[in-house]
C-alpha cells in the first residue's frame with residue numbers, strides 16, 4: 001500500500017540522541033522537522049552517562065539547552081567542569097560530566113550497602129562489593145532483597161517494602177540496581193525520601209538509564225514541536241542534480257514518499273542498522289554513499305576495529321555518494337559519521353556535540 005506523499009522542511013532519519021539533538025535545535029529555531037526511526041537506538045542501550053569536552057562551547061550549549069528541558073520533565077541533571085567519577089553496575093568507575101545530584105557515588109563513599117533485588121539481573125552485589133574493595137578499599141556490604149511487590153505493577157508496595165528494609169541497614173548509602181519508573185528517577189527518589197538515605201543508581205547499560213535518557217530526548221523534541229514517526233525505515237532516497245529530494249519510508253506493508261528541503265542522516269553505526277555488512281565490507285545499506293573507517297583503539301582484531309569505526313565519508317559534514325558527488329542539502333549527524341561510532345562505551349558526548357553542530361550546518365543549507 002502506498003500512502004499519499006508527505007512534505008516536511010527537514011527530514012531527520014534516525015531517532016537516537018543525535019537525530020533528536022538536531023531535530024530539537026532546528027525546531028527551536030522555528031523549522032518544521034520530522035524524525036523517522038525504525039528500531040531501538042544505541043542511545044537507549046547505553047548507560048545514559050555523558051562525558052563532554054566542556055572546553056567546547058557547543059558542549060556547553062547542548063548541556064544548558066537540554067538540561068533545562070530535562071528539568072521541565074523532572075530530571076535534575078548538573079554539568080560538572082571536571083569529570084565526576086561515578087559507579088557502574090559492575091563496581092568499576094566511569095567518568096561523567098552530567099550527573100544527577102541525587103544519585104551520585106563518589107570515591108570518598110566507603111561505607112556502602114550494595115543491595116540486589118532478586119529478579120533484577122542488572123546487578124550482582126557480591127561482584128560490585130568485590131570490585132569496590134579491590135579498587136577503593138571501600139567497605140561495601142552485599143545484601144539481597146526479595147520484595148513481593150513488583151516495582152512496575154505495585155510501585156507503592158515496592159517502595160514500602162524496600163524502604164523498610166533499607167532503613168534497617170547500618171550503612172547510610174545504598175547502591176541499588178536501576179529501577180523502572182514512570183517519571184525520571186521516580187522510585188529511587190521516593191526511596192531516598194522515605195529512608196533519608198542516599199540511594200545511588202550505578203551506570204548500567206541495556207537497562208532503564210539508557211531508556212530514560214532516550215525518553216527525555218524524545219520528550220524534548222516533541223516539546224519543541226518535532227513530529228516523531230517510529231517504526232519507519234528509510235529504504236530509498238531519490239537524488240536529483242546533487243540534491244536529495246525524496247525519501248521512501250517503509251513500515252511493514254506500507255510505503256510512503258516524503259519530500260523535504262533538507263535531509264539529516266543520523267542513522268547510527270553498524271549496531272543500529274545505519275551501516276550493514278556485505279561480505280567482508282561495511283557498506284551503506286542504501287548503496288548510495290561512500291563508507292570509510294577511522295583509526296579505532298582498544299580492539300585487537302583489525303577487521304572488527306575497522307568495522308566498528310566505520311562511518312560515512314563526508315566533506316564539510318555532507319555525505320559523498322559512491323560516484324564522488326557531494327550532496328548539498330544532506331547533513332550527517334552522530335555516530336554514522338566516520339570515527340564517532342567507536343569506542344562504544346563513551347560515544348554519547350562526542351555524538352551529542354557533533355549533532356548540535358550538525359544542526360547549524362543543516363540550517364545553513366536550508
Ligand SMILES: Cc1cc2nc3c(=O)[nH]c(=O)nc-3n(C[C@H](O)[C@H](O)[C@H](O)COP(=O)(O)OP(=O)(O)OC[C@H]3O[C@@H](n4cnc5c(N)ncnc54)[C@H](O)[C@@H]3O)c2cc1C
Pocket residue numbers: 013014015016017018019036037038039040041042043044045046047048049050051205206232233234235266267268269271272273274333334335336340341343344345346347348349351
Ligand atoms: C550497549 C551499548 C552501551 C553503550 N554505552 C555507552 C555509555 O555508557 N556511554 C556513552 O557515552 N556511550 C555509550 N554507547 C555509545 C552510544 O550509545 C552511541 O554513541 C550513541 O547512542 C549514538 O547515537 P546516535 O544517535 O548516533 O545513534 P543511535 O542512538 O543508534 O540512533 C540511530 C537510529 O537510527 C535508526 N536508523 C538506522 N537506519 C535507519 C533507516 N534507514 N531509517 C530509519 N531509521 C534508521 C536506528 O534504528 C536508530 O534508532 C553505548 C552503545 C551501546 C550499543
